[in-house]
Amino acid sequence: MEKVRVGVIGLGMGYSHAQSLAQGKIKGACLAAICDLQPAKQEMARAELPPEVTIWSDAEAMMSSGEVDAVVIATPHYGHPQEAMTAFKHGLHVLIEKPAGVYTKQVREMNEAAAKSGKVFSIMYNQRCNPLYQKLREMIQSGELGEVRRINYIVTSWYRSQSYYDSGGWRATWAGEGGGVLVNQSPHQLDLWQWVTGMMPVRVRAFCSFGKYRNIEVEDDVTAYAEYENGATAVFITTTGEAPGTNRLEVTGTRGKIVIEDEKLSFWRLRVSEPEFNRDFKGKFGQPESWKCEVPITGSNAQHEGILQNFSDAINSNAPLIAPGEEGIKGLTLSNAMHLSTWLDDWVELPLDEELYLEKLQERIQHSTYEKTVRDTGPEVDMSNSFI
Incomplete structure (x- = not known):
């Protein structure tokens, strides 16, 4: 089974997710790319992540590159829905950080795009x-x-x-x-x-x-x-x-x-x-x-890695999602x-x-x-x- 190639967008909270993927902690998935606007964070990623991980400053360019099958969106709150909808447009599976967005109208639009895409959509409700x-x-x-x-x-x-x-x-x-x-x-x-x-x-x-x-x-x-x-x-x-x-x-x-x-x-x-x-x-x-x-x-509390693993399992074997992205609106x-x-x-x-x-x-x-x-x-x- 080929691993799901994941791109992480946003290296604040997203950096820990990138590390979990890069260190092989998530079965069936690997870190293929990262994206962040800040040169300092790009340099940090270049120094600490595997050399095969590509580094981007343009999220949509990364999404359309063919290098990733899925993205983890860990950017500021207002951007989550639009970035998720862009990912669906490019045929990618999506895992967003919480909250789903700032106001429900934009999140409802994201949920509609997710439903039309047929892709796996999850949210980082690790609790x-x-x-x-x-x-x-x-x-x-x-x-x-x-x-x-x-x-x-x-x-x-x-x-x-x-x-x-x-x-x-x-x-x-x-x-x-x-x-x-x-x-x-x-x-x-x-x-x-x-x-x-x-x-x-x-x-x-x-x-x-x-x-x-x-x-x-x-x-x-x-x-x-x-x-x-x-x-x-x-x-x-x-x-x-x-x-x-x-x-x-x-x-x-x-x-x-x-x-x-x-x-x-x-x-x-x-x-x-x-x-x-x-x-x-x-x-x-x-x-x-x-x-x-x-x-x-x-049982133990798998926290963020538990949601990442579940995301991978849902893509690879249709496992039921612990935290469907559509539920972020609630x-x-x-x-x-x-x-x-x-x-x-x-x-x-x-x-x-x-x-x-x-x-x-x-x-x-x-x-x-x-x-x-x-x-x-x-x-x-x-x-x-x-x-x-």
Whole structure:
């Protein structure tokens, strides 16, 4: 079997993917080419990667060269959809870094192009490889937790200093990144929120604070409330300005409660479901008997290499994708809805009004400090994709 020849576009976050491929860690695939605009990163690649890897500064030229069968797109957020659509046009398989894009309208266009191409399309949602979240999803999808009633997700462990934001003029700007903690740090959690439950809310009310803790344009503190068709509710809290932080996901259902925290999954299992207990109990005070179970987790977290390997397997042997690229729109819908709810100071119904979101985003881009810098002096040289 010939190996899939992969080209990596963007040597910020993409450099680790290039190294995994170059070091032979991904079966059935090899690194054939890299592309980056910055001469310094090209020189780094020339010095550290195998000599047979070709080096490009023009992504479309690389895509049309015939040297690659697939691309990994690890460029700044705004570019993901357009670069993916260009790759599909050239008959290439595509793996994009998260987030899928900045606004859902452009991501929907990318998804349509992917469907027409017939090529493998995946997204780097590496947290789906974590056996903790795989087990939680299994327990919810199998009905072991019963019907989901409440979700509480606190992710305040994304501490970032002012010096982090000052390291690039594009960082934490509407024109450069298209958002803050929701677009930069929390896309994995927004994806996990909907992936483990298999549910998207029907409406969202969010309170985003822009530049609350740092001198930035975009959101650095978010509290959101969501409602579901079955009556369930959810609260999502995230920030980059809090220390020490918390990473806790709690899902309550009619048969108990599951908590993931500190790399453990705990299940408070009800002996009888809450609706059944409520129907039969005749006393004044009481509640269903519950047993706390520390659920054993088996398997390792393959992280980024797990998604890369799955991408290769899908191309070579039609393996089902862990993270289909089309699903990137779901987490992005949640972050777009939170922004829009804050901007409108009102509830936002889903499906999202994509045209309204884009209109409001464009207003902020026009007044962005990075947009002004680009207009006055041209884009920065350093647009690294070290977005984590």
